[in-house]
Amino acid sequence: MELPLNATAKCEVCAVIRFLNAKGVKPVEIHRQLTEVYGQSCMDVKNVRKWCREFTAGRTEIHNEQRSGRPSISDETVTKVEENMCEDRRITLDALCILAPEVSRSTIHRILTEKLQYRKVCARWVPRMLIEHHKWQRVDSSCEFLCHYANEKDNFLDSIVTGDKTWVFHFTPETKQQSREWRHSSSSKLRKFKQIQSAGKVMATVFWDRKGVLLVDFKPAGTTINADTYCETLKKLSRAIQNQRRGMLSKGILHVNPRPHVTRQTVALLQNFGWNFITHPPYILDLAPSDYHLFPKLKEQLSGRQFFSDEEVKDEVQHFLKDMPQRLQKCIDRNGDYVEK
Template sequence: MKAQRKTICTQLLERFTHDGERFLRGIITGDESWVHHYYPESKMQSMQYRRKNSPAPKKFKVVASARKVLLTIFWDMEGIVHIEFLEQGTKTNSERYVSTLRALKGRLRWVRQDKVKDVVIQQDNARPHTSRQTQCALQQLELPTIPHPPYSPDLAPTEFFLFPLLKKHLKGNHYETDAEVEADVRSWCRSLTPKFFADGMRKLVQRWRLCIERDGDYVEK
């Protein structure tokens, strides 16, 4: 596993060294995550001021809301390229993912007309992403991929960069409907600047280097 991680990071870093940010600008990275109607606040967020002799506030066990929607998002150094939501209970299989890839290709033609031919997809190795059906669709859609080592969320920008910040934004918020969740996520995404996305993608290069320096070990925050 570590040898494979190091080999792939070496290959990608060599490509970056050769092509520079042109390579980075062509990467469209994406992933999925469940978004709940409610995320408990962190301990720091929920701290309450009280007088010295005041009784301690009651503590309640809080868990993420059972109601949730599946967020799928693709982005690059310029910003969000494609975003969609699936209701709880929807099957996240190869057929569903191929539909997402077709929608992504349509969005690319609309929002990234000048770079469609230079695009490469960065995705993890979840089964819907690596199935034969998906690989055929990627080839038909002319969406090449870059290698990604298995079980390596630390090398996936959406996992180590975008989703943690989104979840931080969502903490403590309550949503009554899926539509409210979707609207807030979209609003948060629109508030982000191109510099934000560029910084996130550049962190990927840093992690390639760290993975190589650590002989393939997992890259911590």
């Protein structure tokens, strides 16, 4: 039995189809003869029927028609799309299609992303719009801090006590990021219902230095933070430093608070303690360690958990803050591996 021939070109097979079709051979029989000579992979019966219909309709060409390929984009079209986009940075692709009807929607997207290297992004969220005065305050405060550090090095950092306050709610909903879980493509879609923070809450004021937390002072909801209440908290802080950091007060403590109270009563108390005070500018959330590291981690720990009293909230906050040095030691003991519990 002879081996089937290797069809070197598709036009050869099409020429055979044209010849047999002109003789009145049925497409199924043409396909049988083709596979008998050229093998099973030469052409399927569906394409044989298609070529027979076209040859019967009057086609004489046995080669495939030349395809146009990907349409070229003129420089005029690119300029037109860019000008319309620059006039309105929020313009949609559909709107650009109306302004440039000579090209398709996919072509406009290709012009913006591939040729012009644009991508549509959201604006970055910032707490406040800083005016020039605020910017200069931030620069002056940063320069003052770096000047102290350049002169005193680690002794300066050892003398810093910083503090901030935050609301801790009886219930804080999980974020969308926290609710993610592994799902198969065939699994049913998850639904996350909207939840709100509870009305019950406690204000926690936390003070710490390089060695750890010094004081956690709680205030119930409805408490007005004025000069009197703040001075009471500072007195508690002074006693905590005296008990936990013996000899630290004699060195001249440097008190830094992200949002200091600068009333005469507060300033007089700080002077009485002998604490140096560094001016702190407004709207410095991006530079405050509490807003950058401490409080977001605390809120993440409490998310999705329900507390039924202020005392439960206080106990959990205290447990979280006391557990921080232990978690660092666990990380060291595990040679840097993750600490899950």
